[in-house]
Amino acid sequence: TGPRRVALQGDLLDVIGDPGWSAPQDAPSGVRFRPGHWLLIEDGRIVDVRAEAPGPDWRREVRTGQLILPGFIDTHVHSPQLDVITSYGTELLDWLETYTFPAERRYADPAVAQAGAATFLDALLAHGTTTAVVFPTVHKVSADALLAAAHARGMRLIAGKVLMDRHAPDGLRDDVVGAEADSRELIARWHGTGRLSYALTVRFAPTSTPAQLAMAGRLLAEVPGLYMQTHVAENRAEVAWVAELFPQARSYLDVYHRAGLLNERSVLAHGIWLDDTDRALLADTGAQIAHSPSSNLFLGSGLFGWRALEAAGARVSIASDVGGGTSLSIQRTLADAYKMQAMQGVKLSAWKALYTATRGGAEALGLAGEIGSFEPGRSADLCVWDWASGPVAQHRDALARGLHERLFAWLMLSDERNLHETWIAGTCRPSPIRPDRSGVS
Numbered sequence: 001t002g003p004r005r006v007a008l009q010g011d012l013l014d015v016i017g018d019p020g021w022s023a024p025q026d027a028p029s030g031v032r033f034r035p036g037h038w039l040l041i042e043d044g045r046i047v048d049v050r051a052e053a054p055g056p057d058w059r060r061e062v063r064t065g066q067l068i069l070p071g072f073i074d075t076h077v078h079s080p081q082l083d084v085i086t087s088y089g090t091e092l093l094d095w096l097e098t099y100t101f102p103a104e105r106r107y108a109d110p111a112v113a114q115a116g117a118a119t120f121l122d123a124l125l126a127h128g129t130t131t132a133v134v135f136p137t138v139h140k141v142s143a144d145a146l147l148a149a150a151h152a153r154g155m156r157l158i159a160g161k162v163l164m165d166r167h168a169p170d171g172l173r174d175d176v177v178g179a180e181a182d183s184r185e186l187i188a189r190w191h192g193t194g195r196l197s198y199a200l201t202v203r204f205a206p207t208s209t210p211a212q213l214a215m216a217g218r219l220l221a222e223v224p225g226l227y228m229q230t231h232v233a234e235n236r237a238e239v240a241w242v243a244e245l246f247p248q249a250r251s252y253l254d255v256y257h258r259a260g261l262l263n264e265r266s267v268l269a270h271g272i273w274l275d276d277t278d279r280a281l282l283a284d285t286g287a288q289i290a291h292s293p294s295s296n297l298f299l300g301s302g303l304f305g306w307r308a309l310e311a312a313g314a315r316v317s318i319a320s321d322v323g324g325g326t327s328l329s330i331q332r333t334l335a336d337a338y339k340m341q342a343m344q345g346v347k348l349s350a351w352k353a354l355y356t357a358t359r360g361g362a363e364a365l366g367l368a369g370e371i372g373s374f375e376p377g378r379s380a381d382l383c384v385w386d387w388a389s390g391p392v393a394q395h396r397d398a399l400a401r402g403l404h405e406r407l408f409a410w411l412m413l414s415d416e417r418n419l420h421e422t423w424i425a426g427t428c429r430p431s432p433i434r435p436d437r438s439g440v441s
């Protein structure tokens with residue numbers, strides 16, 4: 001536990017309103033750039049931002065010339081899949097069978113689950129992600145280890161045991177009764193404990209029986225504040241399989257709707273192969289799509305229609321989807337998102353990108369009062385970044401005209417090697433790979 005009052009100085013940047021899809025200006029409303037300002041943190045929460053240094057009863061931490069952003073929010077990522085990140089040559093269903101399911105089986109072992117959770121959460125922090133919505137495995141012990149490790153680090157995490165009772169290999173299936181008992185036990189232990197929330201975690205429609213989906217829907221209605229996470233409409237072969245398995249459903253998304261699994265705390269990854277009725281259903285229920293561009297490109301899944309979803313009134317957050325995605329870096333993820341939209345003639349501004357990864361993600365999760373900005377009262381979950389790392393980025397940064405150009409270059413060129421430190425509720429964790437600053441005050 002750190003000191004009660006800390007003042008952190010640097011280039012403070014946060015985006016508190018959705019910048020939309022209009023051409024970027026240098027200072028649109030909702031974007032706050034306060035270079036060289038002081039962020040005042042008391043008992044782990046932001047209490048003020050000001051231009052002048054505070055008095056002697058504040059410990060001063062000076063990061064002049066460094067970029068300070070709210071911590072990133074990764075709304076869809078798989079902790080055990082660090083073991084299979086960058087697996088070659090397959091689309092979704094073969095990728096699951098060939099690489100992912102064998103890797104996840106190892107997490108039945110408590111020692112593997114504990115070591116994997118620690119490695120994964122330390123990696124998130126080392127990439128500047130302070131909040132995540134996470135899939136562990138079907139094994140109760142893997143969810144328990146992940147939630148315990150997040151609690152120990154003071155991180156805000158949303159996770160739950162994966163539900164899958166069919167179409168998966170031995171060692172990776174539960175059953176309805178056991179899955180409900182395990183989920184209830186984990187909910188009692190972790191939901192609302194510290195900064196944790198529990199998510200009913202339906203892997204995807206093909207790996208749950210209708211009875212298991214119905215069980216999850218009942219729990220979601222019963223326990224206040226639970227989240228629900230799953231995958232939807234990622235890959236064309238997957239969509240065709242779901243249509244075979246659930247002939248009575250109107251669409252893949254409708255499978256979840258019929259089971260009572262869509263509400264404003266539902267987080268569905270991908271959402272590439274949706275139609276207008278699906279988009280309207282997402283808007284009506286308040287469920288969000290966790291857009292995962294790195295994964296969609298790597299697995300050849302398709303191009304995400306971001307603008308159409310938002311035009312229909314649905315929410316979109318941003319996600320790495322490691323290990324389908326190839327990096328935990330949210331900058332790299334946003335760079336992939338930019339290129340995927342560019343392929344469709346749509347331009348993602350740096351403002352929209354940064355908003356989506358911070359305040360927008362917080363709003364979509366119902367956590368904007370807690371995280372995602374530097375508004376007073378928010379938890380001091382933030383990151384200190386170098387504006388440029390390496391000669392090319394330094395060259396480009398020096399030539400940038402205006403703030404949007406500078407931030408856009410930062411988003412396209414930076415990654416975890418730019419991270420200096422991550423602050424969780426006001427406690428600083430230096431990056432394990434931060435550049436050597438000996439000799440620099």
Ligand code: GUN
Nearest residue numbers: 100203204231295321324
């Ligand atoms: N669909 C079902 N399981 C998975 C998974 O682990 N990753 C991705 N990208 N899609 C899935």
Ligand code: ZN
Nearest residue numbers: 076231269321
């Ligand atoms: Zn996923």
